[in-house]
């Protein structure tokens with residue numbers, strides 16, 4: 529490990545600022561103090577174990593806050609995901625996942641292999657607490673201890689031990705997950721990775737609950753179209769606004785038997801927006817408004833972006849191409865989303881082709897008539913919309929693959945809702 533890695537680990541364990549700890553370490557190293565001795569000394573300065581002072585206190589996980597300092601917890605290991613990280617040319621394997629006791633769940637990062645597996649009950653001594661995206665996270669490092677417990681630690685109701693999840697339940701940031709899926713689409717790509725040109729596979733996987741995009745950074749031969757696989761130790765990150773499943777060098781695959789649903793999971797708009805984006809979902813909502821930029825539009829022939837007065841933002845004056853599109857604001861009472869419909873779906877709703885729309889615009893001497901016609905058909909009515917829901921700084925968009933009048937019986941839906949809320 530280099531000085532940066534030592535400082536990071538020590539700062540995490542102590543719950544102190546990394547730059548300050550690094551400065552202290554560097555000062556000592558300048559006087560040729562050996563690194564181990566330097567770390568002991570810095571640890572003593574900040575009162576973190578290794579002699580005298582008050583040790584970390586045993587706490588319930590539910591009581592841990594970002595400012596808890598150093599703690600000792602007795603917990604069940606829920607998940608263990610491995611990841612290789614690089615500090616200035618040095619590769620280190622870290623372990624990340626979740627721990628739980630009866631009072632709650634907390635994420636952790638372990639900077640070395642303490643040998644625990646999902647399902648183990650352990651007492652972790654002197655773990656540092658740091659804040660990660662507003663939540664406390666435990667850092668288990670060199671100055672921490674891990675002891676196995678023989679009595680299993682209870683976990684909150686509804687919390688599962690192990691990383692098995694359905695695709696619909698995966699969220700960006702999840703680590704150490706296990707899925708059983710069918711590979712629905714694969715393509716090979718060459719990217720500029722941290723070790724130069726690398727071949728990767730990316731595509732779409734599905735199970736009974738949904739579909740998600742994936743990337744296999746190892747381009748395994750087993751990951752081919754139609755393969756049904758158990759994938760152990762994958763992580764999830766956001767890619768283009770939706771969760772994406774990542775297979776790493778630590779992921780193990782094995783044959784599995786999987787049912788794939790043709791249907792997308794039905795979610796509320798609020799749920800999908802709140803989760804930060806969902807791939808291939810179905811929502812039901814009322815069209816509040818057809819936004820500007822709907823109906824007949826003009827696109828740049830080079831980049832496909834919208835042009836105004838023949839001007840593309842990237843390509844200047846161009847000879848634009850006509851297209852049809854709808855941007856409709858949908859509301860289901862929980863949140864709103866802008867559904868974006870391509871030319872095919874727009875032609876269906878408009879009830880005419882692009883050529884017919886252009887003719888109507890010429891007759892009326894206004895391109896607006898097409899959007900007006902579309903608004904008259906859509907606004908105030910309920911639609912079932914399937915597609916990819918992504919969230920960015922401007923709001924939530926639903927890239928529609930299906931857009932149909934709702935055929936749900938309102939009475940049946942009301943009673944289903946009452947059952948759901950337990951009325």
Ligand SMILES: [Zn+2]
Pocket residue numbers: 828829830831832833840841842843844
């Ligand atoms: Zn352009």
